[in-house]
Amino acid sequence: MHVVLISACEKRALKRSRALLDSYALRAGERTWASAMTVEGLQELRAALKRTASRQTAVACYRNEGMRRMKLLWVVGSTRAFGPHGHFPAGTTRRKEAAVPTWVRHAALLADAAGQGHDVGKASIAFQRKLRDATAPQKDSIRHEWVSLKVIQALRDGADWKTAWQRLEVKAERESVPFAERGLTNVHDAFDFLVASHHGLFGPRTGRDAIGVSNHVRQNPPFDPAQYRPQAPLPEPALAFLNKKLRRLEKIVPPEGVDTPLYWRALSLVARAGLIFADHYISSLHKSKDAELYANTKFDKAGRKLDQPLDQHLSDVSGMAGRMTYRLATLRLPGLSEETVERIMERTEIRQYAWQNRAIAALETARRTTDRPALVLDLAGTGAGKTRMNAKCACALAKDRRVRFATALNLRTLTLQTGDAYREQLKIGSDELACVIGDRIAIRLHESARQQETAEFADEDENPIDVEFEAVGEEFFVPAWVEPFLKEKPRMRPVIGAPVLASTVDFLIAAGEPHRQGHHTLALLRLVDSDLILDEIDSYDPKAMVAVLRLVQMAALFGRNVISSSATLARPVATALCRAYRSGIAMRAALEGRAGQDFLCALIDDHLDPEVFVCREHSEFEGRYDSRITRLLAALHGRAFRIPCLANIAAPTVIAWRDAIAHAVAQLHEDNAWPFAQTGKRVSFGLVRIANIRPAVETARFLADRFPDAYVACYHAQDFTIQRFLKERRLDRLLIRKNGNGHLETDADIRERVSRIDSPEVKFIVVATPVEEIGRDHDFDWAVIEPSSTQSIVQTAGRVNRHRLLPRTAPNIAILQVNHRKIRGQKTVFTRPGLETDTQRYNDPRQGRDPHGHDLKHLIDWNQLPVLDAGLRFRNHPFARLDDENLTAMLEAPLKILCMEARPRDWMVEATYADYPLRDRDAVQQTWRFNYEGDTFEILAPTATGDRFIPRPDLVAEKRGIPANAWLCWSREELAEQAAIAGIALKDAFHFTISTYRFAAQEFEWDEAFGASRPLDRAE
Template identity: 30%
Template structure:
């Protein structure tokens, strides 16, 4: 391609730019280059320029073609040197501008800045105590009995004592130097009374004082507002019995107003109080070493910002409305304060300017090396907060966008994906309305119709052509995150600097409360950051970020956020990430890991992929995330073919409630939300202003979709396997050998109906999937297939085990092989695959059944095509999703007989023998059954109707059944009933239709105080783990063929000491050699040699890199309280059978 490069660089940046570009192109002017270059070469040049960009760098690249035609490819550095088309101004004029257009839109922008800055000046006053200062100076490991923010709150309350109006309080702060001269002992009551105050009432504090008090006490951890006094006791039995009861007080949830919050602020254990603290002198934490409030510079800043508050009309008007309940103001002010605290805490003071032991210290670098003086820290955080609040409104326009929208607009010629063109056109026609009113969309295109690319095109169509597109795709699984990101890079021809992929990382937002019963495992008061006196130095992002270096230092945000991963994630236009990272925006109760997700939501639109595939216990957290997206002005698109009406309606309500507050912040009227519905048949855009209208429009769209689905050819038919005698008097435990023989017989029948013939040998071949709910059943069945199963003559089984409890290295290899092998777009390629070819050639049998025995990891997002499937029932959702993996790539195949078999019940029910567990929740984990919602039968024949089996598709999920009784007599009724109850959607069959809100919907009620605290996050945590989990690393000894398992954090700290951190007493290697040898008609398939795989990767890393490869990739996360067994072919499993 013909390339033209124009430089508007200044000073030394021009020299650096010339040095780089001169290696690629010839100059045709002092600041101009022209050449012919390949796309690969241009990408290399682009990366080099971005990597070496400075604040004075400004380079534009154009592609020239035809007659006088050119297009702007990209700009590196200062974009203000060029316009949107890349043209350079001929003349510049400067004039004073009080506010930019985006600042005018933020009605309360300055109010947020003032409050966050005042909070910053006050947030660490509690570090001036004798106890805290001694901790920093001695580098002690003992935890504080009360955290410094609780002491800071008490000091602030003493500062404004007697002020009952906002005017009086701000006047006191503006003239605090005079006040403390008149009242030199204003803080003396701190040492005598306050240390006994566990409950604090702020009812008499004015509204702005309450706001400041909340910012001060929550700047590290959100309050935990549990009313029971005994919660602060260390009675473990009390906690275990009463925790759920205390948290699930619906009346408390529905009536928890801001006034109630401030009337009873309780020092909860593991929030600001540590009952396990063994500090020798706890009273020292209530005694000031020096008065920080006498510092002249600090007093000057406090006076300055208090006077600004007094003179700011919008803030005073807001204060007159009473206690602040607007969650947008609360979230953004806390975000501003915490971001500034993280930024300035990372600043290393020059050695000569560091404080001495006689001064008040804010934090340290290491033992006996002090970093920031306390007044310096408070003033520095305040300045950072003021600066950050000033640039906050500009994030939506100033952060990098993907300006080239041509790949999204490109028309597809494949008829199967033609609906994407219609979706793009419809969305484009509503782009202006969506920008003003917000957008909530639903993409329900069927499996295999290209939803991933369609979603990106829809959001791009809604974006501004002049600026470009920014969006985030949030997915439930790590492997799908990587798969989706790579697919978009390939299909849209995007480089890795345009699309970042964030994988890894763990989220456990409820550990504050779950771990407080185990002092050694709960709050790490001995952690590195706490000992240094600054938790605000913790990293903002965990996990791997797959994105190249960018010219980050030229961006406004780069001056505030020092964390490199955080900057990369924020400054990349498109992001594909696991939802665990993004959901921290609403679920993070401690630390700053919510900062980057919150800023990402503020500056980019959101695509939620397969939201209904999360466990229903995770949906409250998902609703909170959608609400925050609306609250921060983003557009939201849901993508799934099996979304229930109540789930969609509930998420719409969450989004609309948030968007309404965003409109208020922008000083705009609450406009009807632009809503879009998309599938392969219809694409519709409507403006909706209430739930009832949304439900009507959604039902109209679903009715049309249902009609089209009924017209389609039947591609998936099901049958129900009869229940056999899995338990006898001789065999009281569940007999997997009976099940194995039943499944093999059924698999052979399915194989006979649907198989292919090898053109070379004429042997029959089929690939089937056997899905169980739990790993233990996968392993038990696999063992029975090898040892106790009768295989028909002339039949060969090839089995591979696939589940999540496997080393990352081996699981990734297996998934890559399955992705390649089960791509059936070209059916003839299957017989060329080496894994198929070898299996056929090494056996004389005529019938070959290749069987993937798996858990629910196969259900969602895997681009696999099977010939048939056998399923243990868990829910209608999982059945429909897994059915989508049958003939996924072969749209012309029609089912003339069943190609899916379903067990007569699930294993948990079958283990109950005769009554099959009726009156017990068996269809759960996974599934929707619970003590509240019990099925009246556990037999599949009673739970799934014959009509649904005739044609398995998404209709049962997307159409709510019309019933007028309370009995739960089917899986699909159970799922719809649970969704209606979860999102408080009133129906004629729900028990309570009068309640205003529930534990889910209370989060976005504007008159409640749930934005102030983490109560709802504790009650409905995201991906709650019943047991603590640890990361382990497998290190293999090739000489004695010994597997060694170590705790990951210890193995990485001592990589060469293989005896440190051993956990072989929890994880044991188990040989299956004798088991596998018992039946020659059953052969393992797709097995990988662990050490051979390590050596292959080490070849690219360099000599002797095997250990580093294992430290990085031979990882697994397991429950720490279970005894595990391991084999490379079968993964990790509990001991339920004798090998």
Template identity: 70%
Template sequence: ALRAGERAWASPITLEGLQELRAALKRSASRHTAVACYRNDGMRRMKLLWVVGSARHFGPHGHFPAGTTRRKQPEIPPWIRYAALLADAAGQGHDVGKASIAFQKRLRDATVKQKDSLRHEWVSLKIIQALRAGADWATAWRRLETRPEREGIPFDEGGLSNVFDAFDFLVVSHHGLFGPRNGDAALGAENHVRSNPPFEPAHYKPHAALPDLSLTLLHKKLRRLEKIAPPAGVAASLYWRALSLIARAGLILADHAISSLDKPKDAELYANTHYTQDRTHRLLNQPLDQHLSDVSGLAGRMAYRLATLRLPGLSPEAVERIMERTENPLFAWQNRAAAALETERRRSQQPALVLNLAGTGTGKTRMNAKCACALAGERLVRFATALNLRTLTLQTGMAYHHQFKIGWDELACVIGDQSAIQSPKDSPSSPVDEFADEDENPREAEFETVGDAFFVPDWIEPFIKKKPKMRPVIGAPILVSTVDFLIAAGEPHRQGHHALALLRLVDSDLILDEIDSYDPKALVAVLRLVQLAGLFGRNVISSSATLARPVAFALSRAYRSGIAMRSALDGQTTGDFLCALIDDRLDPEVFISKEPSEFEQRYNARVDRLLEALRGQTHRIPYLARIPRIEKPVEAWQEAIAQAVVKLHDHNAWPFAQTGKRVSFGLVRVANIRPAIETARHLAERFSKNAQVACYHAADLKIQRFCKERTLDRLLTRKTPDNEHIESDPDIRERVFRTDSPDVMFIVVATPVEEIGRDHDFDWALIEPSSTQSIVQTAGRVNRHRLLARSAPNIGILQVNYRKIRKDNVVFTRPGLETKDRQYNDPRHGRNTRGHDLAYLINWSQLTALDAGLRFRDHPFARCDDENLAAMLAEPLKILCMDAKPRAWMVEATYADYPLRDQKEIQQTWRLTEDDRFERWERKRLSSDWISRDPLVVRRQIVSNAWLTWTRDDLTAVASKHRMENPFQLTIQSYGDVDQKFEWDNAFGASRPINELD
């Protein structure tokens, strides 16, 4: 590089070299670093590409000042000061209850394993309430002897109504929300008041008095709260909920930070203990009065920092690449949509909800990123893409990396949770094993991340010091993850993990891909994130080609409730927000959404116009694959699949060069893993002479699944009508040449992992139905890239699914929206008794092509899906938006009853080891060691025509090349006994025992 000035250098450099330079600068950057990089665009124009370190030394376009002046800081919004004051006061009182004889005894005697009958934060609440009422220290403690005083609920039915209600909530909930833990969301004391052990008055007297200074400070800080009140005209319940959420997060962060410090000192009352250096036993640590004072001061600062958090955003260079116009006509709609959003952003700074209804294969992932950049305006670009499937995180991250040339110094991927849910049998249990400390804080999850070093403020450092993988999660301008990490932001009962997730959400727009792939309970958990994004004034971009009306309405309602809370904090009575409806067929529609009814009308009208625009397509032609009625229904089902496969191959096969043979690549979508493996084996045996069969699902070796996905990605990326890359593939050529039959079928039997996010183009598909959404999504993997006009069917839909064949009462479930209470064939709900038969559920006379119209038009199947979805969302949406049970947001059951993942599932991690060429299965225990369980695994003989299978040596070589950790591990889920057997097929993967429900 040539030196061009005192502190300036100029050099030609490649993009890759520039990214490496920036990464190196970031790794060595300190708080004093300020380096700007410019690109010479000619004509005396230098364009700012990025800044490493402090950007305050440069103007918005990279200008460096000759001199500086200081401008008066804008006034801090009152609610931020109030949140800080509230957290500060709560910190001074949060652990007053630790002065009890019971708690101090537990600290001093490590042999005491029994939990307290009153949690210390509940005691803190009751003591402070008595002190506020004028009682002295001793009298306040004596009030605990009276049961109504001891167990009385602190809030009325209306929820938080004043600042002292908010203060009480912070104190009592800083380690956990109110009970119950599941079931009815009626607020109760059971999480804080225990019947076992029974209450002993002698245990709940003060071990010693708090120093006078500590109590004086508490009273002083309580008096400072007296003037805090909601602005005139706003809903008090919304105001206090929003303020409490932010202040509580500040208190939790402060309590965790202070409690982690070693501050041993002689005192009568202590707050906690710490381990000796050899970790053999605990020592008394922080004096209680010092702990209260330290947490108080830090909690106020934490609440302020959380509310004002602004982390580094995407570099201007990266934003420019994302926003580049596309010349491909298939993606031209993206240019129009991005331009419309940029235009509207110049007019209005209101937060936006974007619904992206573009069809499958039209670049929704790319457009979502464009939306985030277009809506940023003058704000730095930061967004988190949340996905439902773990396999899609790295795939989406790599798409951003390769398509937009985003470096790993600006992009992070969370690719999984290290802490698998396993059976308690795997580890010895004790009353305190499930907790990390004497405060009974639950252990926090660890995550695997891919990304570089990222800047975070010094005050965040203590929280990630022992969790270095959290740095990219919080600091990266672009985060790609499963929604599992972010979901904790909307789950206040998860304490520290909740507060850390908020650090991401408060300063990041939110992208929700394939939002309707969640079941209703999981969708409620996702809607909590949408509500929080509205509270923090962030944009939400949601995409799906099959965004059903109930889901769209729920998104709008949740976002509106978050905006309403933000408006209450700002003293505004309106909750308007910007809304954009975009797709690949119609011009973008951007408007200010003022009323729920207006949004619903606009969305309905948009869908109607979209359906008209879809008419006339001939890319995907469906037909009904009927099931013959014979005595053995399972055999009939499998035979129907075999016949449909032959028919679809005949209609869609193409000539393979230099062979005179006809070849096709087909997908058979099966809802669950075990039936998928059985179907794959049946097809392999049935067509042993002319088919190559693979099975793709989640319960496979990590490295084998990687190889399957990589091979399918390569073969089924078909951007041009010819098939030259397939015909030149050595493995495909060899399999075609060695087959004697003039027809060769390559069949992938796959579970729903194929139907979302996989950018594959099959010649045909046969679909086991679970829902209209899954049918449309699976169909999107057919003729996806080539978009050839078809006259014969290339998609078959089975007349009934496997659960119906098995004579289950509820058949469209796991996956699907049918429930025991709302069955699709139940006349009590006005439904036809043929409601499990696709011959009735779809209006075949109207279905000339398979597109999103199947989900949106008036088919009985779509109508049943919509009705069930709306019914299951109705009550939780009322609670989320505080239209019912206004105290429910403070109750653990509100969140536990609507989790993202089914908590009943046991997730087991297994690995296939090799010793002297002898393979052995081992299972991972909760203690992270491995135990041999080889007798539990039933090995199945591999079929001769299995496709997408490799030797162990081949897999080992690939794993070594890609530096893959634990390549021979797999994860299986079970609802039954952890020691039940599973079956293993070297080609087709693992499945649960046949006596377990799929």
């Protein structure tokens, strides 16, 4: 392409940009460059400009489109120097800025007032003693923010400073919750909530008890009235400011006709984030001078010192909280360049993906008629290009084509895989894309979830320790006001600034979890100005799904589009998504003073015409969704790509269960093997899906013994980091079969292995846990599936004949009659993973269920399953019906609380979030590594000097060698060599984690070929 570049840089940026542009293009004027350039070269230039950009940088790039025009592709730096289409101004005029929305001003005023009062309680003798005496208890019997609340309530009622503190001496007053049953109903309630919760939500921390003060008023240490009197009066100007701001708050009233509790909830969530932001930042500054009352302490070389006079701290936080709230609510960061958007939106000419063209046209038409936020449900089948389509949806729905979106994924490996897909398929440059790949203190988080009462705090305010996430990305622009917050978290810069983010959901989920404090505000910084893409939401267990629904609600509150994709999006999940999104829209409507809760809704898939409509009633969504599923099932009929059969099990023993797997493997290979070029042999690549790691490892050992003519691999999470990486890289290369089997037949290692086997039949078998069934773009010839749920069966089946889509006449999928838990005699079998619970068992006749409810012979109507597709999840199979019933039951109570249809104060309670976490609170990740030099296994354990790895050979029950026909495994020397090639230190390369439900270190078995596994508890 031929491009023109124009620089409007100033000061030092002009010299830097000239030098850089001179190395890429020829000058056509003093500040103009022109050159022919490739797409890759232009991306490289843009990235280089961004790396050196400052606030004086402004470089625009235009593409020559022949006789028609010069089209603006992108601007690096300030866009103020150019018009919306890239025109350089001939002159300037001044005009008033657009009016700030009323709700934004109200939120800023609320945060400003709360900032002036948030730490008044630090004037107590107890807190000032804690600041001055390093040996004083870190915990207070009454938290300082609760003291602030009670003192301010008394001041508001007319009490003087000294009298106001006496309220704390009355137990009933000290422990009373200030909110009515309906929740927040006026501006004083909202103010009180901000002050009381700026370090944490109300109790209880877990359980179903009503909102209470257990997080703020403690029984130990006991209350001492003498300690909760003011050490000194608050300076008069500070009190005068507080009274003035409280009076100003009284002018704030909700718009007429809106739901008052909804309005105050929404306003408080925004204002609270601004307050937390401001408090964290101001508290980090050094402002030491003489005073009677201080806000906190700082450490320097001389030790611990008093810092920040309390009145100054209150004033500083107040002013900044108002500004931060305004900036958060009006945040607008740079989006994708027009060039990148064009590339993403290019029409596809591939027949398999033609449905995307129709869907995008429908979304663009709808967007021209309404600017309402949109909920998109992408029901396209396996291999239909949902990753690309989701990005296209975000572009089609973006207002003013300012495209920013974040893709939330459940697995860390999928984050990197999705990032690669965005780079390679959509050509999104590294200067527009960031990836979050996980956090570094996951073990501590799991422990603190169970042991919060004894957890360490970051400071005397009892703030929780911040979570740090590993992020991959370049330097990105963020507003100056965000810079101080990122000073101690430089890895967060690309997470906030990048137009496109591929992230583990663990980071984003905190946007819907106000009890996460600083992490909550960071996640909000991303969400408020970014559309949200959710991949395979039905892969989460019900509790985790509630956490994801909270994220959906917050996205809707900020007017963002949400795009959810899954081929198995069952009715309970779809309706839950709609309810959560609608509740966020309702809060947004209350803020804006609008009646109604309408939003744009789109139902799209690869078989039917897209359906885009304005959704005004939940019943309308349910009706349209049910109708579409009925039509989708009819369209799926007759596509014989995956044909299932039942793998019968002769006896209820582990031996018979494994024999059934072996028999299925042999038969599926016989029916689906293909001739391997120039060898006269037949080959197949098959998947054996096993729900849990220990049975998977044992099954891999069994199959390696049973089939000497087979190569057996085991793929799961409990493996050396380097070995799992090598397995995934090898599987990705071998099993992407969009162009058939040619690359397999020419692969040197595969050819050598095929020739090594004397038998004319060669099987390559991957025994895998559920890490294979979500997101892996692999195409197997056949699969044996241990059932956990209908969703897991369909998802695993999606790895079979995925790319080639060859018509089949014989079965290529076998579903085991019962799963391993049933064989072990457990009463609840479709669990971890699965939706069955101890109180809602699938075979419990007391609940009107079939006693054969664990037997796939009865759970599936085999006469109605000639082919295996999403119809298994959607049709009226007993298994699908039971999954739906249990899922609906488990989601109903938390959804009602989320949407304020029940217990309308519970959104302010920590237990509401802690009881429905993204990750199982009972699960513990124990981190191990193999010490290559010391030839021993070591566990990460707490010691007097901090966490470190210590040898525990006593916990390694058995070490198994590598079978002759093991596949995708390497000797330790080979792994060390590969780690060196990849630039990974040995201490990191040989890491692995073991999941357990015990906090004590647990014995495990190491298998050189197939990884780590531990004995299963009866409860598992």
